[in-house]
Amino acid sequence: MSNENHQFPDKTNNRVNVKELIEQMTLDEKIAQLIQLAVPFYEGAVGEGLITGPIDSLGITEETVHNSGSVLGMAGAQDVINVQRTHLSHNRLGIPLLMMADIVHGFKTIFPVPLAIGCSWDMDLAEKSAEIAAKEASVSGVHVTYAPMVDLVRDPRWGRVVEATGEDPYLNAQFSRAFVKGFQSDDLTNNLDRVAACVKHFAAYGAAEAGRDYNTVDLSDRQMREFYLPAYKAALDEGCEMVMTSFNTVDGIPATGNSKLMRKLLREEWGFDGILISDWGAVRELIAHGIAADESEAALKAINAGVDIEMMTSCYVNHLSELVERNEVDVALIDEAVLRILNLKKKLGLFENPYRAADPIREQEIVFCEDHLKVARSLAVKSCVLLKNEGMLPLTRNQRIALIGPFANSGDVLGPWSWTGSKDEAVTLVEGMNAKLSGYVTLSVAEGCGIETATEQQWQEALAVALDADTIVLALGEHSDMNGEAASRSNIQLPHVQLELIQKLKSLGKPMVVVLFNGRPLDLHGVYEEADAILEAWYPGSQAGHAVADLLFGDENPSGRLTMSFPYSVGQVPVYYNAYNTGRPQGAPDAQVRYVSQFLDIPNEPLLPFGFGLSYSKFEFSEAQLSATTMTETEPIKLSITVSNKGSVTGVETVQLYVRDMSGEVVRPVKELKDFRRVELQSGESADIEFTLTEQQLRYYHSDLTHESDAGAFVAFIGPSSSVNTELKFNLIK
Incomplete structure (x- = not known):
């Protein structure tokens, strides 16, 4: 039946004042809002009571479950309705649950994995895939998806590269925006076909040493800001409602207990006031990392860092109350976390309709449709x-x-x-x-x-x-x-x-x-x-x-382009296009035969570079042109090239613009993607492609973390992949 026919508890309405609601809550009720439990904990769920093994050690009481704030892995319209209805019958103040799940590249209709979507270089289709995933998930009762994952990746040994869109910060940021826009739209309250997005994993999870999952990450602040943070920031600029902490350390401190990362950068510098959630078990893992002696200290460090929701461990539930009593935790920190959680519930309209879009009849019509x-x-x-x-x-x-x-x-x-x-x-x-x-x-x-x-x-x-x-x-x-x-x-x-x-x-x-x-x-x-x-x-x-x-069979023409380099050998890893040069590079005019930065047994270059991809068409590029050889802070330059399809079938070429800063305050990559155009050309057709390059696009993080450009010489490259070598030289005058 449609959810309009279900009776909602009288005590739920979207006009609720969440601050007044918090004032009515006991400390234990507040703390329970901060815990996220898996589906089997909830009465009415399929598989109810099946939690076994290490999870038994959570020590979760029935009262805590009745006051908990969110559910992990909940989907299916009727199941969601059953669980929500039962929960509200037990919850003293009628506070509905948030239903969250990993809807990463589709719900029932599964799209290509994110690394593959990245290779499409198609932002419109990426956004559409997220929109469809949200529509299917929402009608099935999901309120929040743990996506997009925007971790920059350079090491193919890491299994989670499959969830990312590649090795380039600019391209990752574009996909990050597209996914968030597709999942959320710009009106979560009234557009019931969308879900709230949770960008992950903050921060730099993709830089795990040796590509070994959950392993140490050790980056300078400058390198993290330059390469790893842009895609997270892009998601937040698009209005992403939630952020998930990463499992790894950042500058020696696990992200889930890292106040510098979460309070200073995410909250204060970037102004993020949405929900911060830990990854599965990450609060308790502060003990194994070695920054917490026990669960009590883990809870203390996580709440101080700004983690609002603890996923699938019980450090908050078991210890925050006593930490407040000992004046080690200010109850205001708990109140602000609860406020963020209740605000999202209100934005999603759950106080007015706790089942939101969950509808078993409409679910059958929408999910996996043609x-x-x-x-x-x-x-x-x-x-x-x-x-x-x-x-x-x-x-x-x-x-x-x-x-x-x-x-x-x-x-x-x-x-x-x-x-x-x-x-x-x-x-x-x-x-x-x-x-x-x-x-x-x-x-x-x-x-x-x-x-x-x-x-x-x-x-x-x-x-x-x-x-x-x-x-x-x-x-x-x-x-x-x-x-x-x-x-x-x-x-x-x-x-x-x-x-x-x-x-x-x-x-x-x-x-x-x-x-x-x-x-x-x-x-x-x-x-x-x-x-x-x-x-x-x-x-x-x-x-x-x-x-x-x-x-x-040629009914479609391949148009994908790699967004992660294919190594010649695992011994090169990490190998990526936007690397730094060395003082002894191969190919320099004065380079020696042996004493240069090289492997003795394999090439330095990957087998297949970033941006590479073949077609059944044959594309030719004219000589690129510059509108001027100087740029100023107010006067950009234009770069143009003509692309022709000399093949016999219609095809799509991805024209890529790269820039190298020849003399920076710190060393700069040998190439950086700055823009691209996907152009479809019929057989024999040509197109003039023009890029506008501004001074803002030449800015980077200096050693003091200022973000600005340097006057001096630059080289631009336009072509079909990052291996293009034709040079267009210009100067920035400041």
Whole structure:
């Protein structure tokens, strides 16, 4: 039934004065608002009472649950209604629960993983994906999503690179804004199809040493501000309602207990007055980090740092009251945390309608609907990146094709953080390719091997179907569990058994196309040199098979461009385009043969650089032009170039503008992305692309953390990737 037919408790209304409400609350009721518990703690929930193991040690009382402020992992319209109704029947003051969940790249309709979305360079579609995710989540009862994750990433060993949009601060900031806008809109109170966003993980979680999850982060303030903070700030500038703390240390202090980071920078400098929530268990983890002797001290440091909600530990509930009694915690800190929580509940309209948009009938109409799947397919197409093509793609429908590999008929194409998605309902590659070949030839299919193991029978079946084919399509990659949280890997090659499959099939002398399903840049040795074509599909989502088949058969033209460099070898990691030079760089006019900054056994450069991606079109760039060779603080310069499609099919090129500051107060990156344009050109068509570059775009953080530009020489680069070397020289005069 529609939620209009449910009776709301009389004591809930959106005209509530939250400050007056706080005055009516006991200290224990206030503190309970600061705890977030998982779904099974709540009466009426599916799986109620199933919490076991370490969670039992929380010591949560029934009274605390009845007064708690928010729920973790709650979704499903009727379940939400049941839990909220029961909660309100127990809650003395009728304060509704906030329902929060990880809606990262789709709710039921799963879009490509964020790293793949980043490779689309398409802000409109990124925003649309978040809007659809919010619509499906909201009608299913969710109020807040733990997204976007905007951590800048440079180390593909870290499993959570799959959740980020890449290694560039400018591009990450653009996606950050797009996602927040899509999730929230500009009117959460009246637009019930949107949810509040929670940007994560603050701060610099992506810089964990050795790419090992939860590990130490050690950055200078200047480096953090230059590279890691812009995307978080962009989310807040777009109005993001919540921030989640990161698990890592920042300058020697865990983020969840870091007053300098949270109080000084986030609250005071940036003016953020929304909710700050810990990640799962991060308050109690202050003990393991070594800055708290026990739970009481952990609670003290977290509340002093400004953490409003403690997720899935009970340090606040068990110790804040006694800390107040001992005058170690000012009750005003608790009041301000409760105020922020109640303000968001009021903004979401929960005091007037505690079920908000949860509606079982409308849920059936909206979730996983055809219109949403069309957008998912379009974004999946734009997110795939063509890494290599020696005349093999697109495929023709009249050739005999053998589809082989562990991802040939696998529904494991959704990727991590797709908990409400269905692998069974995901379109597999064999389904997508068969749809293209209907009425033409029959597709031959063999698994060949599993993700990490193989049998002799699998080998033989693969060889048999390959021998009878004109072309081999190999569907390879990583199981989704090999990516995401707690999925760091020291070896980022494909599992050995898949490399062995490539070798066995290569011996047949057949043309071979590799489609990769994975969540991180890989070391492609054993793949890149053997395959005639490689399509990086990432985890494309619910419409995976259709989107990849669209590209393989040329019904769509690949347009994705990498937002994270693919290393030549894991020994280079971290390897990223916007690095600093050294005093002894390779290629300098006076460089020696040996005594320069280099590896003796591999190149310095990645195998595939940031911004790289091939197309079925052939794009040519004219010589770039400058409107002037000098810039001032009030007079920008214009940079222009003509791009032509010399190929036979319509395609999209991403024209990228990079700048290098040749002499800074501190060293500057060899290139920095400043702008880009995606341009669609028909065969034979040309377009004039113009960029305006301002003095503000040349500013950076100096050693004293001032943000300003320096007069002097600069070089601009315009081209199809970060490896472009054509130079446009100009000077900034101040």
